[in-house]
Amino acid sequence: MENIIEIKGIRKVYRVGSEKVVALDNIDLSIGKGEICCLLGTSGSGKSTLLNLMAGLEKPSRGEIIIKNIHVEKLDEKRLVLFRQKYIGFVFQSYNLLPSLTALENVGLPLAFKGIPRRIRDKKSKQMLHSVGLTSHNNRKPSQMSGGQQQRVGIARAFVGNPEIVFADEPTGNLDSKTTSEVMNLITDIARKSNQTLIIVTHDTNIAKYADRIIHILDGNIEKIEAVTPLGAITN
């Protein structure tokens, strides 16, 4: 299987005052195309940092991140924006919908950033909202929706541009257990259906079970990699 993400010798050191904090020590990791991968670790383990590095939101202190044969760590701000536009979708823990926009407009936002005309955008967004199970919420503002509904909108927004990679940072962190399983089923289903790579960051072992492969992170290093499905075993 072809690897869509290659991480080689990544180290990330933060400076807090005069002290150095090692967030990531030395990470090597490959993630295959269409794989659902979970970064599992406790708070402060460095799992979020790893995600941020992959998304280009932070620069590593050392090492290489190659996504779709692009050295992400070498891109400047402008190119990173274009890179994210093209390949990356994002699901946030706190949904992060724009409060002034309706559900439909929120979903269409990544398409708007690409310069896609409104008519096409709205059509795609509607389809997307439909596939996350929201049919009558097109014109609702985020403040008029429940957390689960908002996260569905967030998921629709992440997948609407059909990106090859979707990052989800604690996507169910603010949801109750019932909604959590709904959302997790939804997100993994969509990713599997269109062979998209999904990387989930969580501290919850129950969530991790939805993935093909679980990468346990402890104190900035990969503790162990656990294959859940046959697909995960292949990449391993």
Add this chain to the structure above:
Amino acid sequence: MKSFDLIIMGLKNLFRRKTRTILTVLGVVIGTAAIVVMVSLGLGMNESFDEQLKQMGSLNIINVTKYRNTPEGAAVNSKEIVLDEVAIANIGAIKGVQAVTPVMESYVKLVSGKYLAYTPVLGIDAGVMKDFDYSAGEGRLLQEGDTDNIVIGSIIPQNFFNPKNQYSMMGGPNQKPPVNVMTDKLQITFDMMYGEKQRPGQGGTENTKPPKLYKVRAAGVLVQSNDWQKNQYIFMDITHLQKLIKDANKAQEQGGNKGMGGIFGNADTSKGYERLMVMVKNIKDVDGVQKKIDEMGYGTNSLGDLRKSMQKQAQTIQIVLGSIGAISLLISALGITNTMIMSIYERTREIGVMKVLGCKLNNIRQLFLFEAGVIGFFGGLAGVLLSLLASFILNAVGKGIMNSGNMGMGMGMGGGSRISVIPPWLAALSIVFAIFIGLVSGFSPARRAMKLSALEAIKTE
């Protein structure tokens, strides 16, 4: 991102925080209105100055005299200055000059039968009268070769009175003049006592011969204008006027007033003329032409001088007024900046999300600049509307005050002049300026928004 989407998004953001947006816009409204009203007062002042100047004569005319004031104010006597035909030719050759005429002034009594009228007379070059902005209401202007033809100022016909009838002077401007200057016989005399009752005790003049009367014909009457000179003077050819004055002087001397030569005017042309009048074609060239004539060594003056000093005065007032307006606009600019910075703090997360979702950095900057510009635009637009209203009220109220003031003083100065003038360019310019202020105020917040770290913005608290 399409500009249309950007605009919609910006407007939505502004609309979301209505109160704050309205308050910020209100700041710009007040600032813009302050500046526009202040400038309009200055423009109104200029307009009324110009109107007043027009009553004093044409702004295009430069007077050239022999007496020259140096910048220090002392008369220069080192060189005799002669205003002769050569001078006329030289001045006439300056670019922008339309016509030059020598000028001679005297005072005569216009006689028609038993009616008399006192009037100043202006001798000018008959051939160039039409170049000096005169226009005839009846008949024609002076022409080359006119001698005893005169042109009469528009209100002269009303000045005729019958010295035998004391009440005839009360006629007022609306009564039909007793003399039809175009058809009735006209004569002029330089003797101011002509036709009046001889007062007793004027020993010196008892032996004088009867004053000489010179026959003239009216070639035309000028149209009424704002220029008092065109209303109050009679005009005739300068050479003929000189001849008449010479003759009258001679007669006076023979009549026993020897040694008092030239009491009716200096008709001696051997030393040139007293004064020249120069007509400049374009009012913009007046300054330049006047400077050139100055450089030739002649003394000059024009209404432009007065205009300049009036404008300078007006300018000073305008600057003071404008600064007051500028201060309020500056404050409103700070208001815009403040609003935009507040907005960034509020929307930090939003901006971060937009960045993570692939919004181009330029788009973020454009969004914030657009929002600031819209605040400026609406503020400017409302400000202009407000100042149009203020200007209307000022003019309506001010006109009443000014008119009653004029009536009290008994003069009709500046009849139609307005206190506040807002020409279209001022309205347009101030809206553009308000937008500009908005953009400038929004520039640094927009930059700040663009540079926000996406990661910091989306960090879960």
